[in-house]
Amino acid sequence: MSLIQYFKNVYISRFVLYSLVSKDLKNKYRRSFLGIAWSILTPLGLVLIIGSVYSIIWGQDPRVLIPRLFTGLTPWICISSAAESGAMSFISAEGYIKQTLTKIEIFPIRAATVSLINFLYSAIAFFVVYIFISPEKFNLTMLATIPGILILYLFCIGFSSIASIININIRDYQPFQSLLLQACFYATPIIYPSEMLADKGYSIVYEINPFYYIIEVIKKPMTGDGLPSVQVYLIAVSISVLLFVIGACAVNKMGRNIVFKL
Amino acid sequence: MSKILLEDLCLDFNIHKKKSIKSLIIPGSERFNKLEPNGVIHALRNINLELNDGDRLAIVGHNGAGKSTMLKMLAGVYPITSGKRFVDGRISSLFEMSTGFEMEATGWENIQLRGLMLGETPESMKDKIAEIAEFSELGDFLNAPVKYYSSGMFIRLAFSVSTAIEPEILLLDEVIAAGDAGFLAKAKQRMKDMMDTANILVFVTHSMPYAIELCNKCIWLERGEIVMSGNTKEVTDEYIKSQKR
Numbered sequence: 001m002s003l004i005q006y007f008k009n010v011y012i013s014r015f016v017l018y019s020l021v022s023k024d025l026k027n028k029y030r031r032s033f034l035g036i037a038w039s040i041l042t043p044l045g046l047v048l049i050i051g052s053v054y055s056i057i058w059g060q061d062p063r064v065l066i067p068r069l070f071t072g073l074t075p076w077i078c079i080s081s082a083a084e085s086g087a088m089s090f091i092s093a094e095g096y097i098k099q100t101l102t103k104i105e106i107f108p109i110r111a112a113t114v115s116l117i118n119f120l121y122s123a124i125a126f127f128v129v130y131i132f133i134s135p136e137k138f139n140l141t142m143l144a145t146i147p148g149i150l151i152l153y154l155f156c157i158g159f160s161s162i163a164s165i166i167n168i169n170i171r172d173y174q175p176f177q178s179l180l181l182q183a184c185f186y187a188t189p190i191i192y193p194s195e196m197l198a199d200k201g202y203s204i205v206y207e208i209n210p211f212y213y214i215i216e217v218i219k220k221p222m223t224g225d226g227l228p229s230v231q232v233y234l235i236a237v238s239i240s241v242l243l244f245v246i247g248a249c250a251v252n253k254m255g256r257n258i259v260f261k262l
Numbered sequence: 263m264s265k266i267l268l269e270d271l272c273l274d275f276n277i278h279k280k281k282s283i284k285s286l287i288i289p290g291s292e293r294f295n296k297l298e299p300n301g302v303i304h305a306l307r308n309i310n311l312e313l314n315d316g317d318r319l320a321i322v323g324h325n326g327a328g329k330s331t332m333l334k335m336l337a338g339v340y341p342i343t344s345g346k347r348f349v350d351g352r353i354s355s356l357f358e359m360s361t362g363f364e365m366e367a368t369g370w371e372n373i374q375l376r377g378l379m380l381g382e383t384p385e386s387m388k389d390k391i392a393e394i395a396e397f398s399e400l401g402d403f404l405n406a407p408v409k410y411y412s413s414g415m416f417i418r419l420a421f422s423v424s425t426a427i428e429p430e431i432l433l434l435d436e437v438i439a440a441g442d443a444g445f446l447a448k449a450k451q452r453m454k455d456m457m458d459t460a461n462i463l464v465f466v467t468h469s470m471p472y473a474i475e476l477c478n479k480c481i482w483l484e485r486g487e488i489v490m491s492g493n494t495k496e497v498t499d500e501y502i503k504s505q506k507r
Contacts, residue, residue, distance in 0.1 A: 095362040
């Protein structure tokens with residue numbers, strides 16, 4: 001029941017959501033010379049730095065390494081920024097929540113949507129660069145990136161909603177989550193290939209890691225390396241749906257009582 | 263037809279005792295939290311009130327008496343603890359000014375956002391935004407980020423939006439006082455005009471002449487309870503008398 005109410009509330013405040021998201025996207029780079037181009041330049045620069053370091057250390061071909069890094073790192077940045085800004089989403093919107101009847105459901109969605117749109121910008125940048133580096137890799141399975149993005153979005157909304165609710169009750173959660181995300185980053189095959197863990201007999205680290213599955217359904221189709229297995233899809237969808245349902249119900253249950261916690 | 267009906271309404275705040283590691287290590291460092299032993303503040307107690315079309319209610323009382331809480335409760339921002347709250351009619355409200363603005367955004371963007379938050383659609387805002395801008399008299403300042411605005415300019419912006427959306431019930435906190443004399447006169451005129459279209463006005467004020475001029479009913483709140491209610495002149499006279507004592 002509360003899930004239906006959740007969707008109703010999001011629908012009621014949809015214009016506010018849209019307006020806040022576009023404002024956030026504009027605000028981030030307001031007054032900077034390059035503006036929105038930074039959304040593409042930042043992940044690109046990051047990947048170039050990490051990519052060149054690792055290709056020197058491991059002696060790997062940067063043409064293989066950089067696409068793998070980019071397609072792993074950008075969905076990760078999307079998830080972690082959704083979680084980080086999600087945790088603060090109610091606190092930063094205190095003025096709106098205490099002044100108007102805007103449905104609170106939209107604030108964690110706002111955080112997730114801004115992160116996702118930034119991811120989309122960098123994905124577009126990726127494809128533009130990739131077609132010059134490895135045109136032979138382009139094939140129809142790349143279209144599977146689209147359902148991957150939907151799974152990612154659902155996951156981010158769920159994560160952001162849960163983080164927002166925990167943080168409004170326990171303010172220690174936000175700094176703790178930052179640490180936790182950092183730990184998960186190293187436990188997820190992003191800067192190193194998953195085979196590296198498997199070879200050492202630590203495949204369990206990513207097999208029980210939910211982030212691995214979410215990133216896998218984007219990374220693999222994006223690089224044109226074919227489709228992830230049905231099992232990976234099933235797990236990724238289940239995790240996202242579960243997280244979303246828990247988050248949506250928790251936020252809906254909180255409702256207007258949030259004013260006493262701000 | 264609009265109506266507000268409150269029966270035996272109570273609203274409690276749970277002031278959460280914030281346990282921190284400091285209070286565990288240094289006993290007694292929490293002494294400022296001993297305002298209420300169980301952490302509950304009764305913000306509104308046993309409120310009974312009925313307002314119908316054409317009623318203009320002034321709320322008077324000391325700081326911390328529960329006036330602003332009352333307004334926010336009427337708006338639905340604060341959920342009630344017990345009793346009955348029935349509010350029928352499209353509400354527009356104007357509370358404290360310091361929050362609820364997007365500081366980096368321009369005046370125009372803030373008008374749009376505030377309008378949407380008060381329940382307008384982008385479509386309906388298109389028709390109203392010019393009228394709102396004109397009433398605010400902010401002119402070219404609307405192109406500047408609102409972080410450069412003075413408090414008076416915030417008032418102009420917020421009041422213009424809140425009153426432009428044609429509410430049936432208008433809730434106003436003691437805010438318009440920060441505007442300059444010209445705007446104050448204009449705002450007062452608008453509030454009077456609105457009484458033809460808006461059906462109910464609830465107005466928190468510390469200015470008794472204002473209350474008498476604008477309102478036909480008045481309640482006097484103290485520690486979350488209605489001390490006196492009735493004709494504006496009588497209630498404000500009593501209230502002023504109690505102040506002088």
